[in-house]
Each structure stands twice: as structure tokens, then as C-alpha cells.
Amino acid sequence: MSRPPVVAIEATNLTDDRSTGIGRYTRQLIEALSALDLPPQDDFELLQLCKRSRWQRRDRLAQGQRLSSRMWWGPVWPLPRPSCAVLHVPDERQPPWRVPTVATVHDLYAALNINHADETKRRRKLRHYEHLRDTCTRLVCVSENTRQDFLRLVGGDPARLKVVHLGVSPEFRPQTPDEIQAVRARHGLDGPYLLFIGSTPNKNLVRTLEAFAAGGFGRDFTLLVCGERSQAQGDELAMRLARLGLTSRVRFAGFVSNADLPVLYAGAAAYLFPSLYEGYGLPILEAMACGTPVLTSDRGSCPEAAAGHAVIADPEDISALASGIASAVGMPQDRRAAALAYARTRTWEATARGTLAVWREALAEG
Structure with a gap:
């Protein structure tokens, strides 16, 4: 049986113990992906990329399941082009490698300049989003509103912008x-x-x-x-x-x-x-x-x-x-x-499955 495609996830935000927002998204997505029970033809291997001094093997997050059976930590900057079929960047940062890329767009707060604080920053952020539009194979938007904001402010092919809602972690529940x-x-x-x-x-x-x-x-x-x-x-x-x-x-x-x-x-x-x-x-x-x-x-x-x-x-x-x-x-x-x-x-399993669908589109196009 051939080896399943490798998807690299840029996960430098997981090295911060006080990470919020993007770090929580990345962690929850990886854990939900690792828990999926997929048939062999739909399986992926995950390669986590983060700031460490050396490559380290990481135990699978969910024992007995194929997805994420090879998890690695490694340094990101600088790195040679990772050996992967698709790269997922969870926080809109553009990597230095030419590889089919999926990026997650969480909001357009800076580009919208809600508080009218920094026009220079707004213009710079718009240029950044334009670069993502032109270089990424697919963009994951966390809401339809964010997708519409992106299309209105940045433009692009609507078919390349996919909505994948976020999930709620199980620890958020009524307490005793x-x-x-x-x-x-x-x-x-x-x-x-x-x-x-x-x-x-x-x-x-x-x-x-x-x-x-x-x-x-x-x-x-x-x-x-x-x-x-x-x-x-x-x-x-x-x-x-x-x-x-x-x-x-x-x-x-x-x-x-x-x-x-x-x-x-x-x-x-x-x-x-x-x-x-x-x-x-x-x-x-x-x-x-x-x-x-x-x-x-x-x-x-x-x-x-x-x-x-x-x-x-x-x-x-x-x-x-x-x-x-x-x-x-x-x-x-x-x-x-x-x-x-x-x-x-609203589960992270649904988020993981939606993300997998976007990866498959990027893989098919790349």
C-alpha cells in the first residue's frame, strides 16, 4: 500500500504556553484531525512544523489510528522545503516555500481598520492578503462573513475561499x-x-x-x-x-x-x-x-x-x-x-472534516 499524502501544518504558535486564539485553533484542529477514523484511501500524515532546535519524533495523539501516526516537531525558520503534498498555514503567514498551500483567514480586522488607528498598517495588511490570494491554492475562512469581507476587500476567485466553521471544545460544558x-x-x-x-x-x-x-x-x-x-x-x-x-x-x-x-x-x-x-x-x-x-x-x-x-x-x-x-x-x-x-x-470533528475536504481540493489541484 502506498504511503498516504503528507500535510505539513505550520505550528509555531503551539510553543507558547499562554497561546490564545490562533494557538488554540491550531491545537484543537490537530487533535481533532488525529482522532478521525479514516479509511486508508482518505488518510493523511501530519507533519507539525515549529520552532525547536532539532527535529523530534512525537508520539501519535490518538493511539491506534492512522491519521497523525507520524507527528514531528521541527524548526521552521529557516527550513528547506518540507517534503509534503500540502502545507497548511493556520494564521495567514505566508511561508517561504513553493508548495500547494492552504491558509486560514480568521478575520480582516486590520484591513478593515475598525478603529481608524493606522492607515499604513491597513494598507500593508491588504497587500499581505492580496499576496495570499495570489499564492495560496485554497483559503479557509472561519465564517461566511469573513469570506464575504475578503471577497469585498481583497477579491479573488470565490471558489477558492472555503468556509469551515470553528468547533467548541468538550471542556466547555455546564460545570458542577x-x-x-x-x-x-x-x-x-x-x-x-x-x-x-x-x-x-x-x-x-x-x-x-x-x-x-x-x-x-x-x-x-x-x-x-x-x-x-x-x-x-x-x-x-x-x-x-x-x-x-x-x-x-x-x-x-x-x-x-x-x-x-x-x-x-x-x-x-x-x-x-x-x-x-x-x-x-x-x-x-x-x-x-x-x-x-x-x-x-x-x-x-x-x-x-x-x-x-x-x-x-x-x-x-x-x-x-x-x-x-x-x-x-x-x-x-x-x-x-x-x-x-x-x-x-458545533464540534471540532466537523472542523477537521471540513479542513480535510479543503486539503483534498488543494491536493487535486496541486
Whole structure:
């Protein structure tokens, strides 16, 4: 029997123990691919490429299954052209090799320049996407909204842009009271709380704070804000909280571990995600999978991710956000159950199978 095709995955982001976003995507995709039980004619071997001083054999992630039976870690820059049929780049970085390539496009945030901060960066990012368009065999877009953004801003052959939605990891589930209480104690939470996660401007923290104050939610809830911030950002937020009278009602948790994250979701009265732009909005699904009602926005891919199971509000309207928070906190039990059931349908297995289909297209064309 001939050896199955080799697909190399550029996985330098897995070397960071605090990786978020792209790193989580890469790890979950590889683990889901390794768990697939494929017939021999559909099998692939995976070659992981990352920054290490030497090549190292890695044990298969799922014993007894063919896919990923040869997993390797190795240095990426510089490397000779890898011996592979297809290269998958999970974060839009263009490799230096001429090989059939699939790249994942997570969002066009910088190209859209949502905050009108850096026109030079926006132009540079557009040129980068144009290069991806011209050199990649296929592009995986994590949402239809991102695909449409790419076609509108960058152009290209629509048939080469494939939508493969992200999945929700099994650890995002309703938690036991004991699990919730342990994490609440670790974060100094002794009463009901609302949860906000994020530190980039598009996450819309300032308006969230203003809506929290306008709705008087500080009387009944603490707002737990997670995400790393600079000292200057922290000082600015402290002054804003003082002006809003929220100093004692908002708690900053900094970076939250992967172990604590599902429990914080599950223990929250609502998850607040009024983003100005998302390429997909996976936290919406993660919170719903934990049984927690979600407030999100009508921008970017947020409505696509929510699929009718979250409260939607204009993220620039403080009054609408305050009303949305109240609606999320008071979401009826049947709607919460429907959101939980929907989130459980969004699996990484489906993401892996969708990605395999794109690889097959690239392999056939390459």
C-alpha cells in the first residue's frame, strides 16, 4: 500500500504556553484531525512544523489510528522545503516555500481598520492578503462573513475561499456547583457576576462599562473583566471606573488559564461580548456550551456565530447595551437550553472534516 499524502501544518504558535486564539485553533484542529477514523484511501500524515532546535519524533495523539501516526516537531525558520503534498498555514503567514498551500483567514480586522488607528498598517495588511490570494491554492475562512469581507476587500476567485466553521471544545460544558465555587473563590468572587473577556479595542470594554453603569447592574453584580493589559491601560480604566462609580464593582482578573475559563463561563449570570468586529466569535459558542446566556453585537460574524441564540444589540448604543444585558440576565430557561443544544452541534470533528475536504481540493489541484 502506498504511503498516504503528507500535510505539513505550520505550528509555531503551539510553543507558547499562554497561546490564545490562533494557538488554540491550531491545537484543537490537530487533535481533532488525529482522532478521525479514516479509511486508508482518505488518510493523511501530519507533519507539525515549529520552532525547536532539532527535529523530534512525537508520539501519535490518538493511539491506534492512522491519521497523525507520524507527528514531528521541527524548526521552521529557516527550513528547506518540507517534503509534503500540502502545507497548511493556520494564521495567514505566508511561508517561504513553493508548495500547494492552504491558509486560514480568521478575520480582516486590520484591513478593515475598525478603529481608524493606522492607515499604513491597513494598507500593508491588504497587500499581505492580496499576496495570499495570489499564492495560496485554497483559503479557509472561519465564517461566511469573513469570506464575504475578503471577497469585498481583497477579491479573488470565490471558489477558492472555503468556509469551515470553528468547533467548541468538550471542556466547555455546564460545570458542577463545587467546580464553580472553587474558581469563584480563586478569583475573589463572593456574589453573582457578569463576565467580560478581552483586551483589544474591538472587544468594546469602555462601552460595556458605561452600559453596566447606566443599567445599575452594579447593585446586583460584579463585572469580572479578564484579559492582559498594560499598566497604562489599567491606570486609564481605574480613572474611568472612578468617574462611573464602579471601582468596587469591577474586578480585573488578567490572563485566565484554559482550566478556569469554562468554569468562569458557567458561573456567570451572563457573558458580555458586544464586539465591534469578530472574524467568527467563538467565545459566543463557548459560553453557550457552558449554559450561560450571551449578549453580543450585530457586527461582523457575531450574529452568524450566535445563530439566533444570543441577545443581539448595537455595540455603539449604550442604552441598547444596557437593555441587552438585562435581557441576557433574564433569558428564559427554554432559550438557554436551546442555545446549549445548538453549541453542542458545533464540534471540532466537523472542523477537521471540513479542513480535510479543503486539503483534498488543494491536493487535486496541486
